[in-house]
Amino acid sequence: MTDRLIIFDxxxxxxxxSPGCSLNRMQKLRMAETLVQLGVDVIEAGYPNAxxxxxxxxxxxxxxxxxxxxxxLARCNEADIEATAAAILPAASSRxxxxxxxxxxxxxxxxxxxxxxxxxxxxxxxxxxxxRCADVEFSAEDATRAEPDFLVELxxxxxxxxxxxxxxxxxxGFTTPSEYRELIRLLRREVRGIEHAVISxxxxxxxxxxxxxxxxxxxxxxxQIECTLGxxxxxxxxxxxxxxxxxxxxxxxxxxVHTRIVTPxxxxxxxxxxxxxxxxxxxxxxxxxxxxxxxxxxxxxHGMIADRSTYEIMKPEDIGVPGSQLIxxxxxxxxxxxxxxxxxxxxxxxxxxxxxxxxxxxxxxxxKEVFDADLEALYLGVDPxx
Ligand code: KIV
Ligand code: ZN
Numbered sequence: 001m002t003d004r005l006i007i008f009d010x011x012x013x014x015x016x017x018s019p020g021c022s023l024n025r026m027q028k029l030r031m032a033e034t035l036v037q038l039g040v041d042v043i044e045a046g047y048p049n050a051x052x053x054x055x056x057x058x059x060x061x062x063x064x065x066x067x068x069x070x071x072x073l074a075r076c077n078e079a080d081i082e083a084t085a086a087a088i089l090p091a092a093s094s095r096x097x098x099x100x101x102x103x104x105x106x107x108x109x110x111x112x113x114x115x116x117x118x119x120x121x122x123x124x125x126x127x128x129x130x131x132r133c134a135d136v137e138f139s140a141e142d143a144t145r146a147e148p149d150f151l152v153e154l155x156x157x158x159x160x161x162x163x164x165x166x167x168x169x170x171x172x173g174f175t176t177p178s179e180y181r182e183l184i185r186l187l188r189r190e191v192r193g194i195e196h197a198v199i200s201x202x203x204x205x206x207x208x209x210x211x212x213x214x215x216x217x218x219x220x221x222x223x224q225i226e227c228t229l230g231x232x233x234x235x236x237x238x239x240x241x242x243x244x245x246x247x248x249x250x251x252x253x254x255x256x257v258h259t260r261i262v263t264p265x266x267x268x269x270x271x272x273x274x275x276x277x278x279x280x281x282x283x284x285x286x287x288x289x290x291x292x293x294x295x296x297x298x299x300x301x302h303g304m305i306a307d308r309s310t311y312e313i314m315k316p317e318d319i320g321v322p323g324s325q326l327i328x329x330x331x332x333x334x335x336x337x338x339x340x341x342x343x344x345x346x347x348x349x350x351x352x353x354x355x356x357x358x359x360x361x362x363x364x365x366x367x368k369e370v371f372d373a374d375l376e377a378l379y380l381g382v383d384p385x386x
Pocket of ligand 1 (some may be wrong): 014099139140141142167169170171172202204
């Protein structure tokens, strides 16, 4: 099995579908440029039959994006597939992603179709898409709540009809890592023609398990991950790309796969998205949050000064974060205070440390964060808050 993990970015489709994250055509183009530079393999640029603006955005990205596969989403019906085929036409490398719901609840309540009708519609959709594009992906929406034997039948039929990628969405974020791992293993064992297709994960984050479930899928043999920057997406979002990429990189021995992502561009890309959707990145967000490489407790700061790997499992520069930060606050100790003063150019004598720390703790108790100017003033004998 290949060790190349395909990163299928759906920030501009599933991500953009989340409340407050919609982007206009120019913003989508700007973000697509960033994603290309980041090194994603596939950009799902939108759902062309949803609106003229979405069609235009996918078309414009297909015209401009180089070195990436541009994909559009379509239901298994002629109008969606034709619109998608037309939108992606200018791309040097393109894909049509067709989907139909697979679970009993979706079949009965939404589609009002039997299992046989769903298979028939899926096969027709994949064939139509294949007539317009050599690269077709098929998704069984709500796969994790569908009967496994039905998924085997549906995916086998989709591959026979020409799908190159079969995607196993956890549409409502319901599965767990062990269950998803078993499902992917079963599909690898039982789907006919699976050796000619790539298995893909598409996990939502309703129970906070999207990244863990995606990684479990990789352990079971999935070689494409569908994800979004910052994990934006429907409801609680999709699997966060930066977390997946850094997990497989940091734990390379465990996962045995690699991506094409230029990791030092991750932080800049996350900030570009944040400014385009006008939503701040949560401070405690893994990898790209302001606190991801910030240390406040005295014990941790002491360790960090001795050796960064005591409390950091990744290097901030590998993600494009300017550097680790030792935040001076009420939990900081003498090691961090002395270290900061020495960075500010002061040679602190041992005899000065004790009285300085008494004044420092007094100030830190009243302030959330002690800034460099506060510390300098304290050291020079002036308490700025007196
Ligand atoms: O969550 C989902 O099932 C989807 C499909 C359209 C792939 O987004
Ligand atoms: Zn989705």
